[in-house]
Amino acid sequence: MHMRINGAEVPSAGAGWKDVKNPATGETIDRVPDGTPEDVKNAVESAESAFPKWSGKTGRERGLLLFHAAAQVRDRHKELGRLLTIEQGKPLREAIDEVRGFCNVLEFYAGLSSQPAGEAIHLGSQGDCMVFHEPLGVCGAIIPWNMPVIIMGWKVAPALLAGNTIVMKPSSTAPLTALSISAILEEAGLPPGVLNIVTGSGGSAGEAIVTHPSVQKVSFTGSCATGCRVRELAGSRNKEVILELGGSDAMIVMNDADIRKAVDGAIRGRFYNAGQTCTAVKRLFVHRDSAESFISLLKVRVESLKVGNGLDPKVDMGPVNNRQQYDTLSEIMRSVKENREGTILTGGSPLKGDGYNNGYFFEPTLVRDVAEGSALLTGEIFGPVLPLMVIPDLDAAIREANRSPYGLGASIWTNDLATVKRVYHEVHAGIIWVNRHLTVPPEIPFGGTKESGIGRENGYRALQEYSRTKTLFLGW
Numbered sequence: 001m002h003m004r005i006n007g008a009e010v011p012s013a014g015a016g017w018k019d020v021k022n023p024a025t026g027e028t029i030d031r032v033p034d035g036t037p038e039d040v041k042n043a044v045e046s047a048e049s050a051f052p053k054w055s056g057k058t059g060r061e062r063g064l065l066l067f068h069a070a071a072q073v074r075d076r077h078k079e080l081g082r083l084l085t086i087e088q089g090k091p092l093r094e095a096i097d098e099v100r101g102f103c104n105v106l107e108f109y110a111g112l113s114s115q116p117a118g119e120a121i122h123l124g125s126q127g128d129c130m131v132f133h134e135p136l137g138v139c140g141a142i143i144p145w146n147m148p149v150i151i152m153g154w155k156v157a158p159a160l161l162a163g164n165t166i167v168m169k170p171s172s173t174a175p176l177t178a179l180s181i182s183a184i185l186e187e188a189g190l191p192p193g194v195l196n197i198v199t200g201s202g203g204s205a206g207e208a209i210v211t212h213p214s215v216q217k218v219s220f221t222g223s224c225a226t227g228c229r230v231r232e233l234a235g236s237r238n239k240e241v242i243l244e245l246g247g248s249d250a251m252i253v254m255n256d257a258d259i260r261k262a263v264d265g266a267i268r269g270r271f272y273n274a275g276q277t278c279t280a281v282k283r284l285f286v287h288r289d290s291a292e293s294f295i296s297l298l299k300v301r302v303e304s305l306k307v308g309n310g311l312d313p314k315v316d317m318g319p320v321n322n323r324q325q326y327d328t329l330s331e332i333m334r335s336v337k338e339n340r341e342g343t344i345l346t347g348g349s350p351l352k353g354d355g356y357n358n359g360y361f362f363e364p365t366l367v368r369d370v371a372e373g374s375a376l377l378t379g380e381i382f383g384p385v386l387p388l389m390v391i392p393d394l395d396a397a398i399r400e401a402n403r404s405p406y407g408l409g410a411s412i413w414t415n416d417l418a419t420v421k422r423v424y425h426e427v428h429a430g431i432i433w434v435n436r437h438l439t440v441p442p443e444i445p446f447g448g449t450k451e452s453g454i455g456r457e458n459g460y461r462a463l464q465e466y467s468r469t470k471t472l473f474l475g476w
């Protein structure tokens with residue numbers, strides 16, 4: 001596939017290409033241009049030319065277009081879901097859900113298009129002020145490979161509705177569905193240049209987006225290390241950023257919780273998308289009174305997960321997306337075993353043998369009583385490995401939940417309102433779920449505290465992230 005600049009497919013100004021592989025088979029399924037700073041320059045120029053007309057439309061006109069585009073993407077959800085499975089690895093039903101989720105995001109923002117924005121302020125004898133919300137101009141979006149379609153929606157939909165134009169870089173290991181979707185948006189009537197997609201490496205095309213003087217704001221989702229680099233580059237140019245840098249979400253199961261419901265929550269919370277979700281359950285704390293019954297039920301469920309090619313409808317979990325993830329996971333589990341960092345109840349190794357040999361498959365893994373300082377607790381484990389600790393009481397659970405540099409989400413499983421109140425007030429995170437984990441609909445603001453990033457995506461607030469105020473002072 002080619003990049004999309006100014007409403008057309010274009011090759012790179014350089015001669016390079018990047019192969020895109022199916023993580024379940026190791027086969028090359030397509031290739032995309034290895035975009036250069038020159039390509040980014042062209043894309044930004046196209047976004048700049050499209051800006052006056054796009055920002056000059058009424059919010060209602062932009063909203064109608066988003067509605068129309070969502071309908072066209074929805075019509076093709078099966079074909080897009082299949083493409084997403086082939087390039088990303090997730091089971092087809094999860095891929096289709098993600099494509100539908102993208103449509104939900106577009107429709108949510110389209111629905112906000114007729115909401116009033118701005119304020120009128122009466123200042124007595126001094127006069128009256130009107131505060132308008134104006135788009136920023138050209139915005140940059142940098143997308144990861146774990147949820148490449150929904151995260152595209154979270155960035156693109158509010159930015160477009162607010163009247164901005166966009167230059168977006170998808171991840172090098174999962175760029176295809178995003179490219180197909182942007183072509184569909186153009187077929188649905190999005191004017192050329194409003195959304196431009198430059199493929200290529202983060203260090204080259206990605207940094208060129210962040211540093212281009214005409215790009216007003218950059219929204220980035222990915223690792224902490226890369227996020228810090230993006231922030232540094234943008235900050236030294238006085239540019240705003242939204243950073244969503246993942247998490248190490250705690251799930252706390254108290255002794256009054258519905259155990260079956262909590263086990264379901266832990267399975268979905270950790271093993272959905274092979275554990276490669278920013279808000280996945282990455283540390284599980286279980287009250288000692290219910291620990292043994294909870295753990296034995298959880299172990300049975302983890303062992304029953306069927307791993308394989310996501311196109312097989314019987315499969316619960318696909319491969320991890322890329323070689324780097326696979327190697328990182330393998331290395332972490334090697335260290336856990338060698339240094340006795342916990343008791344592995346099930347799994348713990350890459351999957352080899354029939355049907356697995358060329359893919360990045362990893363066993364669904366459950367490790368209990370993880371030692372302090374283990375990478376399973378200190379880092380962001382992006383894969384199907386669930387560390388579990390038994391805790392004596394709520395004080396310990398809260399203390400442990402906060403012992404992480406991240407603060408994206410956390411969940412508490414209980415029927416006791418006083419417990420909910422304490423966790424809500426004392427656990428540092430952008431979202432606290434009660435008897436649920438992972439769900440992030442477009443209606444609610446999403447983002448973290450501490451090293452999980454800055455700014456918010458989703459909800460009404462995201463529209464404010466993509467606009468600035470300008471005041472008209474009428475001195476009568």
Ligand code: NDP
Binds near residue numbers: 143171230244247
């Ligand atoms: P990165 O943060 O490196 O990549 C995310 C996106 O940023 C990709 O599009 C990447 O491009 C781009 N990028 C890379 N370097 C730069 C740069 N210097 N300037 C601008 N953009 C850049 O994540 P990885 O893919 O390396 O994953 C590593 C770890 O990050 C995972 O194990 C996981 O812990 C975490 N992660 C968290 C995510 C989340 O949802 N919060 C999502 C993905 C990863 P390219 O693809 O070309 O490298």
